[in-house]
Amino acid sequence: LDFVTSLEELRVGFAAWDEESGIKHVMVAAGTAPGSTSVLDWTDVEVNGRRHVRVPLPEGTSLARHVRYYVAVSGVNGAGLLALWSSSDGIMIDDTEPVCVEYRVRDGTHRLLDSDFTSLSTEVTAQWRSAMFDLESLISHFRVTLEDAESGLVLAGPMDVGKATKVTFKELSLGHTQRIRTVVTAVNRAGTERDCATDGMLVDLTGPVPTDHP
Numbered sequence: 001l002d003f004v005t006s007l008e009e010l011r012v013g014f015a016a017w018d019e020e021s022g023i024k025h026v027m028v029a030a031g032t033a034p035g036s037t038s039v040l041d042w043t044d045v046e047v048n049g050r051r052h053v054r055v056p057l058p059e060g061t062s063l064a065r066h067v068r069y070y071v072a073v074s075g076v077n078g079a080g081l082l083a084l085w086s087s088s089d090g091i092m093i094d095d096t097e098p099v100c101v102e103y104r105v106r107d108g109t110h111r112l113l114d115s116d117f118t119s120l121s122t123e124v125t126a127q128w129r130s131a132m133f134d135l136e137s138l139i140s141h142f143r144v145t146l147e148d149a150e151s152g153l154v155l156a157g158p159m160d161v162g163k164a165t166k167v168t169f170k171e172l173s174l175g176h177t178q179r180i181r182t183v184v185t186a187v188n189r190a191g192t193e194r195d196c197a198t199d200g201m202l203v204d205l206t207g208p209v210p211t212d213h214p
Contacts, residue, residue: 003190021078034087100196104131126182
């Protein structure tokens with residue numbers, strides 16, 4: 001794991017062995033950089049044949065949000081000799097949802113402008129480039145849903161589109177004067193979600209009506 005929404009304790013897995021005397025225990029340290037002891041100084045932990053251990057944090061330790069914590073491990077064999085320490089790649093608490101810039105979530109195919117109307121009844125395109133981001137754990141993927149804007153009825157989806165920032169729903173059956181919108185759900189790497197929707201499009205399937213007057 002690289003990111004979590006909450007963290008009450010630290011655990012670490014490791015790979016260490018000694019063919020002669022075996023691994024008796026490990027020394028662990030924790031801090032805000034690889035090998036740092038800012039949270040926990042080097043401490044002896046029995047392994048009892050396991051290859052993962054709980055890090056015994058000092059009583060009263062509170063792990064802060066948006067700070068990356070690392071655990072360093074050094075194996076100790078039956079003769080009491082220490083291995084060179086190695087470190088985890090860190091873990092961070094990210095309990096905030098992704099950010100949405102609403103006006104950048106747009107209906108239609110234009111590169112910059114939002115569409116308010118469509119003459120198509122079978123397909124709808126939406127795009128959200130640079131509209132949703134997460135500064136702490138980044139965006140893992142997007143999920144999209146097409147809805148009736150008035151009733152909230154789901155017309156298509158939800159559909160996982162990975163990290164794509166444009167989607168076209170096809171094989172639809174939209175009605176004249178129906179108002180639709182696309183809801184984009186951004187999921188960050190900690191699993192927190194944020195919905196952001198287009199302002200909607202009106203389906204217009206009829207042409208202009210001629211009049212007798214110029």
